[in-house]
Amino acid sequence: MAGGQDDSSVRVALRIRPQLAREKMAGCHICTSVTPGEPQVFLGKDKAFSYDHVLDMDSQQGELYEHCTQKLVEGCFEGYNATVLAYGQTGSGKTYSMGTGFELSSTEEELGIIPRAVAHLFRGCEERRAAAAQQGRPVPEFKINAQSWRWGTIPNDHSK
Numbered sequence: 001m002a003g004g005q006d007d008s009s010v011r012v013a014l015r016i017r018p019q020l021a022r023e024k025m026a027g028c029h030i031c032t033s034v035t036p037g038e039p040q041v042f043l044g045k046d047k048a049f050s051y052d053h054v055l056d057m058d059s060q061q062g063e064l065y066e067h068c069t070q071k072l073v074e075g076c077f078e079g080y081n082a083t084v085l086a087y088g089q090t091g092s093g094k095t096y097s098m099g100t101g102f103e104l105s106s107t108e109e110e111l112g113i114i115p116r117a118v119a120h121l122f123r124g125c126e127e128r129r130a131a132a133a134q135q136g137r138p139v140p141e142f143k144i145n146a147q148s149w150r151w152g153t154i155p156n157d158h159s160k
């Protein structure tokens with residue numbers, strides 16, 4: 001997952017997905033380990049990879065948001081652009097982490113990045129409007145546009 005606050009700043013985070021019951025039953029085993037207190041992952045015993053953040057298997061959705069997205073959304077209010085991109089092999093947890101599965105059974109704690117970012121954005125607008133009104137300043141107006149697409153249908157996508 002990666003996001004940039006401006007052209008010169010790119011954050012990279014790696015999230016290690018927990019092992020699913022069916023994977024345990026199929027005899028799969030975990031081949032990565034996280035160095036405690038370090039944003040570093042070992043593949044096997046000797047291949048180490050470093051990232052800005054590494055979230056181990058017990059990480060929760062709120063923790064992921066706090067480490068990787070919260071500052072990007074706050075940065076938008078300061079005029080910075082931000083992108084959050086989930087990248088990984090199939091079944092690695094992109095949909096779950098981004099929160100676009102929209103399972104009806106999801107608890108608040110299980111909400112992923114997108115619903116959290118949307119709530120954060122609207123809450124941030126309201127807080128800024130309320131603070132301005134309270135301090136007798138002109139109340140700011142915010143314009144939020146949203147667009148969604150599926151791969152292969154991106155406007156001006158000439159890759160297919």
Ligand SMILES: Nc1ncnc2c1ncn2[C@@H]1O[C@H](COP(=O)(O)OP(=O)(O)OP(=O)(O)O)[C@@H](O)[C@H]1O
Nearest residue numbers: 016017018020088089090091092093094095096097
């Ligand atoms: N951190 C997590 N905690 C609990 N379950 C998870 C976690 N990450 C992923 N899963 C579960 O693992 C399965 C695969 O995850 P998911 O569908 O998000 O993968 P994906 O990368 O989007 O896959 P694809 O590329 O095939 O669409 C799902 O059942 C999901 O609920």
